[in-house]
Amino acid sequence: MDVDENSPLFAIAIAAELSGMHPQTLRQYDRLGFVSPRRTAGQSRRYTMRDVVQLREIARLSAEGLNLEGIRRILELEDQVSELAARVRELEAALADELLNRPGRRVFAAGAEGDVVSLRAGERAKKANQVVVWRPFGPRG
Template identity: 75%
Template sequence: MDELTPAFAIAVAAELAGMHPQTLRQYDRLGLVSPTRTSGRSRRYSMRDVMQLREIAALSAEGLNLEGIKRILDLENQVTELTSRVRELETALADEMLSKPGRRVFAAGQAGEVISLRAGTRAERTDQVVLWRPFVRRDNQLPR
């Protein structure tokens, strides 16, 4: 069982959160915490839902109104989802790099643009002259 498994009936979730079941129903109507529903339409709360209910109680005790709390929870949920997506992408990238070590993925073009390369190919070289100017300080003196 993980933190997202809907395991608690409303009475148990209310007790764990230190709230009245009617408060949980109100928060569900307002969209603050949305538990999953069984086939009989009864609410089932996960441990994550209970933690959010506790957070709502703490924020409310600090003087925030329910609309402000909803905005905070929405942003926290978005951060959680994005963090999870970043982990997925990092894992996929690491797997790709491990399965094809030394493979070139891209190169820089003449104007600094990114050029995709196929495996085993090299970027085209030119015989153009490139002018490089060293960094010049404000007093027009070259750095030492």
């Protein structure tokens, strides 16, 4: 049996004890959508470790004086941040895979003015044929 933070393990009495809340408070938070415990065949709630952590966070925010609507908004924003972070990791992995699968596709060189010039694979940078004379103390007479 695989057990992780998303495994529905805890009955409401245990989840209430682990979160430091009354079981009725957990029922209220379920109705409000702060946590969504899974249901057994007999319709009793089963909380995950992730639910317990979420309940502890709600208790902490409430103790700091936030009302339920403020807590709801914070939880929504934290979920968005988690989703966006996962998307960034996904895009970074896709980019890394693409770069590994297409070696030599991106070549850069320094331009005449010191700018960065992008070249196609196999293309050579154009060389300047100018001669620059440097006289640190000006012309000699």
